[in-house]
Amino acid sequence: MNEMRPIKCTIFRGGTSKGLYFLKNDLPSNPELRDRVLLSIFGSPDKRQIDGLGGADPLTSKLAIVSPSKEKGIDIEYTFGQVAIEEAKIFYQSMCGNITSGVGPFAINAGIVDAKEGITKVVMRNTNTGKKVIAEVPVKNGKASCVGDYEIAGVSGTSAKILMDMAGTAGALTGSLLPTGNVKDILTVPGVGKVEVSIVDCGACQIYVRAKDLGLKGIEEPKELDSQPDLLKKIEAIRAYATHVIGLTDTPNSASEVRRNTPHIALIAESQGYKNFQNGELIPEGSVDFVARMLFMQIMHKTYAGTGSIAISVASQIPGTIVNDAIKSIDMNKGYIRFGHPSGVIEVEVDVTKNENQYVVNRAAIGRTARMIMEGYVYVRESVFENYGW
Structure with missing residues (x-):
């Protein structure tokens, strides 16, 4: 009897994250066994993930399981x-925009989506949320292109x-786009x-707080x-309480256990100059509409989540939200928003209109890049x- 079993696996960088991509049929159908296998592949639980392929960082400890779709109009x-x-846990409550950016290229390379030279449009259904995403993937010689x-x-x-x-x-x-029905809410958070x-749900559900309200x-x-x-605990207390308020947990305390990865919380401030923490490059005040610092898995995100970028851009277009208030001068018709994060600037194409008493998201599109790093077998x-x- 062999001591190890091979599982087909592909490593992709998707946006500013890196993850392991699998075809659904290459994994066990039993959810309990599937997660045992996946945890073993990543090397969890272990803060170094040294016996697996995880990168010991929340931005590299991610996965996507992909399959063809039987639904009309949906490719995958x-x-x-x-x-x-x-911990020996995998959280499936949300989606990730960065990992999503690698799903289309992975599906094309795997042959489960017909490749069209130039641009292949991939319509996908995210099973975590039931929502639809449309990706336009550059293709060359029948494979997803990574040169540009x-x-x-x-x-x-x-x-x-x-x-x-998205x-x-x-x-x-x-x-609901506005989970509480309000553009702002005042929460009385125990201990805080x-x-x-402001809470907005599009792509990701995000909770926005003014940075200055926390002395930042x-x-x-x-x-x-x-x-x-101590500050991280205060921010997590706010996130956990808001998570409970919008009905995602039975108690505020349970949010830190069962919903550690979502909703996100982000700190918002008016545009100002600062340095990219990775390379020291100056980001001028006038190059962004506002600045944001997002926390993910209880530490600061080194960039900004792809789905979070969708949520915050939509929030910027809704009058009265904390994000909208932070913009000194906003042109609602320019069609895009630019905001600063620790590693630079993200631009999102966004169009939100109001239909009677409801806000409607007509477009929320973000440019990402993705590259296949490895294709082969991982041994379990x-x-x-x-x-x-x-």
Whole structure:
């Protein structure tokens, strides 16, 4: 009997994240066994993930499971998983825009989507949320292209631009673009006090707080925030309480356990100059509409989540939200928004209109890049499969 079993696997950089991509049929159909296998592949639980392919960072401990779709008008379905590093858990409650940007190229390369030279439009259904995403993927010689002149902050070099329209993800987590029905809410958070927030759900569900309300400028680097455990606890208390308020957990305390990865929380401030923490490049005040610092898995995100970029751009177009208030001068007709994060600037094409009393997201598209890094087999101990009959 062999001690190890091979599982077909592809490593893709998707946007500013990196993940493992699998065809659904290459994994066990039993969810419990599937997660045992995936945790073994990543090397979790272990803060170094040294015995697996995980990168010991929330931005590299991610996966996508992809399959052809039987639904008319949908090419593929995919499931996103956020793999905990120090726990034997995989979180499936949300989607990830960066990992999503690699799904189309992966499906094309795997032959489950017909490739069309130039641009192949891939219509996908995210199974975590039930929402639709449309990706425009550059193709050359029948494979997803990774050569181009498009650059995204947080990734060195340039690549081919993948445009993802996520307007169809409004209400992805809660069923409503504005989960509380309000553009702002004042929450009385135990141990913190009264905090004004805005909550918007499109792509991702995000909670927005003014940076100055927490004694911050809004241009802090990750290490500045991550080195303040008391402040991190306060921010997590706000996130957890808001998560409970919008009905995603039974109690605020449980949010830190069962919903560690979503909703996100972001700190918002008016546009100001600052330095890219990765390369020291100056980002001028006039180059962005506002600045944001997002927390993910209770530490600062080194860039900004792809789905979060959709949510925050939509929030910027809704009068009265904390994000909209932070913009000194906004042209609602220019068709895009630019905001600053720790590693640079993200631009999102966005169009939001009001139909009677409801806001409607007509377009929310972000440019990303993706590249296949490795394709092959990852080996899993046979003991992982014991008593499961697979």
